[in-house]
Amino acid sequence: MSKLIVPVRKFDAVIVGAGGSGLRAAIQLSEAGLKTAVLSKVFPTRSHTVAAQGGVSASLGNSEEDHWHWHMYDTVKGSDWLGDQDAIEYMCRMAPEVVVELEHFGMPFDRTDEGKIYQRPFGGHMSNFGEKPVRRACAAADRTGHAMLHALYQRNVRANTQFFVEWMALDLIRDDSGQVLGVIALEMETGEVVAFHTKATVFATGGAGRIFYSSTNAFINTGDGLGMAARAGIALEDMEFWQFHPTGVAGAGVLITEGVRGEGGILRNSTNERFMERYAPNAKDLASRDVVSRAMVTEINEGRGCGPNKDFVLLDITHLDPATIMKRLPGIREISIQFAGIDPIKAPIPVVPTCHYQMGGVPTNYKGQVVADDGTPVKGFYAAGEVACASVHGANRLGTNSLLDLLVFGKSSGDSVIDDLKSGAIGLKELPENFADRTMARLHRLDTQTGGADVNATRLELQRTMQKHCGVFRFKEMLAEGVAKILDIEKAVARTEIKDKSQVWNTARVEALELDNLIEVAKATMISAEARKESRGAHVRDDAPDTAANPNGRDDIHWHKHTLWHRDGNRLDYKPVIMKPLSVESIALKTRSY
Amino acid sequence: MGDRENLNRLRWRCTRRAMLEMDLLLGEFLDRIFPTLDPEQVDAFVTLADMEDLELWPLINGSRECTDAVQAEVVALLRNVRVK
Known part of the structure; x- marks a missing residue:
C-alpha cells in the first residue's frame, strides 16, 4: 500500500548527513561509480564539522619522531579503556593515509618551512606510550573543519555525487529479515515524502548535543540518525558518555x-x-x-x-x-x-559546564558496518562520525580524534559498501508492502493532533531535565528521578501539536520531528547513566568515588563493558569491550592518570 | 512562495547553521530586528545570511570590514544583538 502513497527513488546508496563523515563516505562511493544520494538538512558546508577548529591527529612525524602505536596507546588511555582496541588500532594506523589523501583533495594544511604538514601538540597526545607531549595535530589555522568540508565537498562535485539539500530523513526502511533498504525522507520546500530505495544506507548524521540545556552544539545536532536507528530496532551503545566543557556561557x-x-x-x-x-x-x-x-x-x-x-x-x-x-x-x-x-x-x-561531544552512538565495527548485539553486521546499514560508536572514543574522546574519526570511518564505511556489493552480501531487495506506514502514521498524528503539547516548551523541559539530572556530575537519586521525568516527557512528545498544517516550508513540523529524535537519545542517555554504577571517563557519579579498590571510581570487575540500550521496553544489555587489537599486543587495563 | 513560506525558509537558514553562535544571533535578529528593516536592508540581510559562518562571523565581531554600505548598516545592527 505504501507504494501508492509514497514515491520511490532508486539509488545504489543513500548517505544521510553531509558533514565530514558523510562527504568522505560519498567520495568513496561516487568515485567507485555507484549512484549515490546525499541527504542533508542544510547545505553541506553548513554542517557542524565547521565548528571543529583544533585539528586532525596523525602520526606523520613531520616535526619529531611519532608512531601510530603511541597514538593508539593515548587513545585507549583517553577512552578510560572503554574503547575497542581493534577499531582504535585501525583508526590510528589509517590516520597518516587519510590525512595525506585529504591534502591531495586540496586541504590547505599549515606547513613547515620545508613544505611538510605542520603539526602542533594537543592535550593527551604523547610520545613513547605516555612519556611526553608530541606534535601530532594537523590544522588549517583555526578553521580546520571548515577547510576540510570544502575540500571534501569539491571532490564530491567532481565525482557527481547527487545532493538533496534541505531534506530531512525521517525513518529507516527495514524488511522482515532486518536488512536495511533505504530511508524515507521529507523535502522541506514541498513537504513531499519520498522513499530512497537503496542497496546501502550510510548514517552520518552527527551527534545529539541538543538534548542538554547547555550545549556548545549548533541547533542542527538533534540526533536524527540515533532516533531513526532506535525506532527501527537498532540498539544505541554507551549513550551515558558525553564530554562536557567547563565554561559555556550560561543560557x-x-x-x-x-x-x-x-x-x-x-x-x-x-x-x-x-x-x-x-x-x-x-x-x-x-x-x-x-x-x-x-x-x-x-x-x-x-x-x-x-x-x-x-x-x-x-x-x-x-x-x-x-x-x-x-x-x-x-x-x-x-x-x-x-x-x-x-x-x-x-x-x-x-x-x-556545557555539553560538547557524544561518545556513544549506533554500534559499528571498524569497517563502518552497523552491528547487531552479537557483532554480526546489519545488512545494508553503515554509520560513521559522531552518530556512530566504533568504539574509538570509549568513555572519553581525545581532542583532534573526532576529525580523524570522520575521515577514517567515513572512508571505511564507503569501502565496506563496495566490498559487500561485490561479495553479494547486499543488493536491491523488494520493498516490503507497508514500508512507509509507520512514518505516515507519525506524520498523520502530528497533523491531526489537537489539545497536545507545545513543541518548544516540551523540548525545553527535556533539555532542562537532562542538564539537571544527567549533567557532568551525576547523583544516584537525581538519576532515578531523571528516568521517571524523561519517561513523562516522552508522553508529551507523543502528543505534540503544531498549529501550522501547511506543506511548503513548514518548519514547525520539522522541529516536532526533530524532537521525536531528541527524546530517543534522552531516554537512552538517562537510562544507561542511571544503570552504570561506576565512574569512568566522562561518566562521573557521586556514589562511585575514588578509592584504593576502585581508583577514580572505576569498577572494572563489574563495569568494563559496553552498554546497549534498546528502545523496546527500555531494555539494557551489555557486551564486552574488544581488548584484542588487529596486530599488536593488547593494552592492558591500568589506572588512568596524567 | 508566499510571505509565510519565504520567512520560514529564511528562519531555517538562520537557525540551522554550522556554529551555535550564528544560530543564536541570527535567530534573535530575525525575531526582534528583521521586522523593522526597510526593503533594501532586507535584501542585504538575506545576502549576509547566505554567507558561510566563517565569512559572516568576522564581519560581526569587527575583525573584517564590510564593503557594501547597506550590508554595513545591517552588520552594525547584528553587532548590537544581545542574546538573552
Whole structure:
C-alpha cells in the first residue's frame, strides 16, 4: 500500500548527513561509480564539522619522531579503556593515509618551512606510550573543519555525487529479515515524502548535543540518525558518555576558551569565593576539565550558584588589565557582550559546564558496518562520525580524534559498501508492502493532533531535565528521578501539536520531528547513566568515588563493558569491550592518570 | 512562495547553521530586528545570511570590514544583538 502513497527513488546508496563523515563516505562511493544520494538538512558546508577548529591527529612525524602505536596507546588511555582496541588500532594506523589523501583533495594544511604538514601538540597526545607531549595535530589555522568540508565537498562535485539539500530523513526502511533498504525522507520546500530505495544506507548524521540545556552544539545536532536507528530496532551503545566543557556561557552555551583561565581568569561562587582553591589547592582554576566541572556543579548543587535561580557560577577577569584582555583574548569580550550581556572588563561572565561531544552512538565495527548485539553486521546499514560508536572514543574522546574519526570511518564505511556489493552480501531487495506506514502514521498524528503539547516548551523541559539530572556530575537519586521525568516527557512528545498544517516550508513540523529524535537519545542517555554504577571517563557519579579498590571510581570487575540500550521496553544489555587489537599486543587495563 | 513560506525558509537558514553562535544571533535578529528593516536592508540581510559562518562571523565581531554600505548598516545592527 505504501507504494501508492509514497514515491520511490532508486539509488545504489543513500548517505544521510553531509558533514565530514558523510562527504568522505560519498567520495568513496561516487568515485567507485555507484549512484549515490546525499541527504542533508542544510547545505553541506553548513554542517557542524565547521565548528571543529583544533585539528586532525596523525602520526606523520613531520616535526619529531611519532608512531601510530603511541597514538593508539593515548587513545585507549583517553577512552578510560572503554574503547575497542581493534577499531582504535585501525583508526590510528589509517590516520597518516587519510590525512595525506585529504591534502591531495586540496586541504590547505599549515606547513613547515620545508613544505611538510605542520603539526602542533594537543592535550593527551604523547610520545613513547605516555612519556611526553608530541606534535601530532594537523590544522588549517583555526578553521580546520571548515577547510576540510570544502575540500571534501569539491571532490564530491567532481565525482557527481547527487545532493538533496534541505531534506530531512525521517525513518529507516527495514524488511522482515532486518536488512536495511533505504530511508524515507521529507523535502522541506514541498513537504513531499519520498522513499530512497537503496542497496546501502550510510548514517552520518552527527551527534545529539541538543538534548542538554547547555550545549556548545549548533541547533542542527538533534540526533536524527540515533532516533531513526532506535525506532527501527537498532540498539544505541554507551549513550551515558558525553564530554562536557567547563565554561559555556550560561543560557547560551557558547564556548569560553580555556585560555581565559590560562590568562588568569578566576571562578567565583555567589559569596565571591574563589572556590577552586578548596577543590584543587595547587592547580586551582587551571585544574583539568573534569575537576573544574565537578567543582562548579558541587557549588551550584550546594546552593552557592549565582543569579536568581542560583544556577551558574562566575568567570572573573575584571582584575586583568583591559589591554591584556583585548590583546590576549580577542573575541572573548564580544562573545561575552553578545551572548551574556556582560562586558567582562567590568563584570564577571556567567558560566556552566556545557555539553560538547557524544561518545556513544549506533554500534559499528571498524569497517563502518552497523552491528547487531552479537557483532554480526546489519545488512545494508553503515554509520560513521559522531552518530556512530566504533568504539574509538570509549568513555572519553581525545581532542583532534573526532576529525580523524570522520575521515577514517567515513572512508571505511564507503569501502565496506563496495566490498559487500561485490561479495553479494547486499543488493536491491523488494520493498516490503507497508514500508512507509509507520512514518505516515507519525506524520498523520502530528497533523491531526489537537489539545497536545507545545513543541518548544516540551523540548525545553527535556533539555532542562537532562542538564539537571544527567549533567557532568551525576547523583544516584537525581538519576532515578531523571528516568521517571524523561519517561513523562516522552508522553508529551507523543502528543505534540503544531498549529501550522501547511506543506511548503513548514518548519514547525520539522522541529516536532526533530524532537521525536531528541527524546530517543534522552531516554537512552538517562537510562544507561542511571544503570552504570561506576565512574569512568566522562561518566562521573557521586556514589562511585575514588578509592584504593576502585581508583577514580572505576569498577572494572563489574563495569568494563559496553552498554546497549534498546528502545523496546527500555531494555539494557551489555557486551564486552574488544581488548584484542588487529596486530599488536593488547593494552592492558591500568589506572588512568596524567 | 508566499510571505509565510519565504520567512520560514529564511528562519531555517538562520537557525540551522554550522556554529551555535550564528544560530543564536541570527535567530534573535530575525525575531526582534528583521521586522523593522526597510526593503533594501532586507535584501542585504538575506545576502549576509547566505554567507558561510566563517565569512559572516568576522564581519560581526569587527575583525573584517564590510564593503557594501547597506550590508554595513545591517552588520552594525547584528553587532548590537544581545542574546538573552
